[in-house]
Amino acid sequence: MNSRPTVGVVGLGYVGLPLAVELARTFEVRGIDIDESRIQELKKGKDRTDEVNEQDLQDLQTISFHVDPSVISECDVVIVAVPTPITSAKQPDLSPLKAATKTVGQHLKRGVIVSFESTVYPGVTEGVCVEILENESGLTYMNDFKVGYSPERVNPGDKQHTIDKIVKVVSGCDEETLEVLSEVYGAMTSAGVFKATSIQVAESAKVIENIQRDVNIALMNELKMIFDKLDIDVQDVLAASETKWNFLPFYPGLVGGHCIGVDPYYLAQKATEIGVHPQMILSGRRINDEMPHYHAGQVVKDMIERELTVKGANVCVLGATFKPDVPDLRNSKVEDLVRDLSSFGCNVTICEPEFPERAEIFGCKTVSVPEVMTTQFEYVVRAVNHEVFSKLAVHYTIGASSAERAAKQAEQSRTMRTVSDTTEPVSA
Known part of the structure; x- marks a missing residue:
């Protein structure tokens, strides 16, 4: 060569x-x-x-x-x-x-x-x-x-x-x-x-990198559903838990795209062929695949609690890509969310700044960020945490943005410093 x-x-x-x-x-x-x-x-x-x-x-x-x-x-x-x-x-x-x-x-x-x-x-x-x-x-x-x-x-x-x-x-x-x-x-x-x-070691390493992330996010999503029932903010819980030195920082949210939501099925298929049923891998997938439907139900529940009429309501969904600030709609779970909201009778409009030229996404008409601010929507859902959405008022958020998590962590740090600074030392 x-x-x-x-x-x-x-x-x-x-x-x-x-x-x-x-x-x-x-x-x-x-x-x-x-x-x-x-x-x-x-x-x-x-x-x-x-x-x-x-x-x-x-x-x-x-x-x-x-x-x-x-x-x-x-x-x-x-x-x-x-x-x-x-x-x-x-x-x-x-x-x-x-x-x-x-x-x-x-x-x-x-x-x-x-x-x-x-x-x-x-x-x-x-x-x-x-x-x-x-x-x-x-x-x-x-x-x-x-x-x-x-x-x-x-x-x-x-x-x-x-x-x-x-x-x-x-x-x-x-x-x-x-x-x-x-x-x-x-x-x-x-x-x-x-x-x-070996080549097979490298193939295996790749597929488990994304399986590990998928399973951990599934755990966070399951915890979110539990804490929602208890009326406890899961982001507050995570901010507190992250003060422990060995707590791993994973967060609930929609899992889409062409890697994390796909790769587990590759190893699962191979495992099945050799007679092993991959229970945890597939359980994680089921949880994460269910989350768009869960969030759609939560949105409708919140609308009813606000005494809004669900059928015919003009709902704006912020974001359509599979992850923040990436121009890629492939395997985006926002599509499932939008489909569910439409099936409940909502008139869904999508705001997706990564595709400003698109007149329609997932069968819904689109609006720009300035139009979101001037249009009278009865309900606004932030589905994807694009940076440009950080200043927009919303009724429901799927997952916290990195900036919001950082703010919670900073507040937690300030609280810890305040306690440390004001607590008198205990005498022996």
């Missing part, structure tokens, strides 16, 4: 594009995507996901963008970073990964390393993907090409834990491949790489 390999990145979404841009600071990079409009956008130096600095797209001379996959044949290392969603039956859907792997195989040359980043259950890389590569290329695994796995850790909208500042887990089919991929990935992150002992 060349001392300075040419790297191909297949899939230029939230994961692939930041990866391609960072790698282009060291290597020649070919970015490939099947979406013609996406390629044209990137060639113009624009990124609709807002995950990279657009000036970098315009200035970097070492990266090029292509719809034509034949440029894969120019690459020494090919990285596949495409989505791995679930079906409507909540089963793993490997079709995007299989299609991308097939394309890579059709243009694969001898001596290439193919590294996969998509979230999968253990065994997919060496079991499913290798077979496709062999069939499409006519080449032999380990003799003519090799594979690795380095799970993506992109957190959309997070400007602190960017791809160039986080540890990259790397694995390879043999020691030589592991070393090459460690050098490639290590060149783009100041945090270094972690060399996993």
Whole structure:
């Protein structure tokens, strides 16, 4: 392999594009995507996901963008970073990964390393993907090409834990491949790489990262439902609990998007295949999937307590994306919330500043933030904690914003200092 390999990145979404841009600071990079409009956008130096600095797209001379996959044949290392969603039956859907792997195989040359980043259950890389590569290329695994796995850790909208500042887990089919991929990935992150002992270990590590978060959020959501019944503010409870040194900071809320609410089903499927019923994993999923319906019921209950007529009420839902300050509607649980409110007879309008040009979202008409302030809505629900919503008056909030949590923590700290400063020491 060349001392300075040419790297191909297949899939230029939230994961692939930041990866391609960072790698282009060291290597020649070919970015490939099947979406013609996406390629044209990137060639113009624009990124609709807002995950990279657009000036970098315009200035970097070492990266090029292509719809034509034949440029894969120019690459020494090919990285596949495409989505791995679930079906409507909540089963793993490997079709995007299989299609991308097939394309890579059709243009694969001898001596290439193919590294996969998509979230999968253990065994997919060496079991499913290798077979496709062999069939499409006519080449032999380990003799003519090799594979690795380095799970993506992109957190959309997070400007602190960017791809160039986080540890990259790397694995390879043999020691030589592991070393090459460690050098490639290590060149783009100041945090270094972690060399996993096998590809299946790396695959497993990725899927449990999101399972752990999903289960912990499910616990917080269940606690919220309990404390709601007791008329206790769960945010006040958490602020108090967080004063203990080993209390882990997780918070209730809607769990959507293309990672946390999806990845648990991948390991659950594999577990079922080997005769293990994953009770906690699936229980967490059921709780989190139920939360939009729970919140819709709470909204209606609150409207009735305020003596508002639910049927025909003009309700504004603030936010539609799956998380704050991210322009991504995929698998957003706000859609379920809106559907439930509409089924109760509410006339729902959505305010989503991440998509100001959209006249309709989830079948509902949209308004701008200024219009929210001037329109007479009978009820306002803050479903997503976009920064721009912080000054808007609302009737119901799903989860506290980071600023609101910080304010509670600051108040708690002030209370603790006041007690400490005014308490007389106890004599021995």
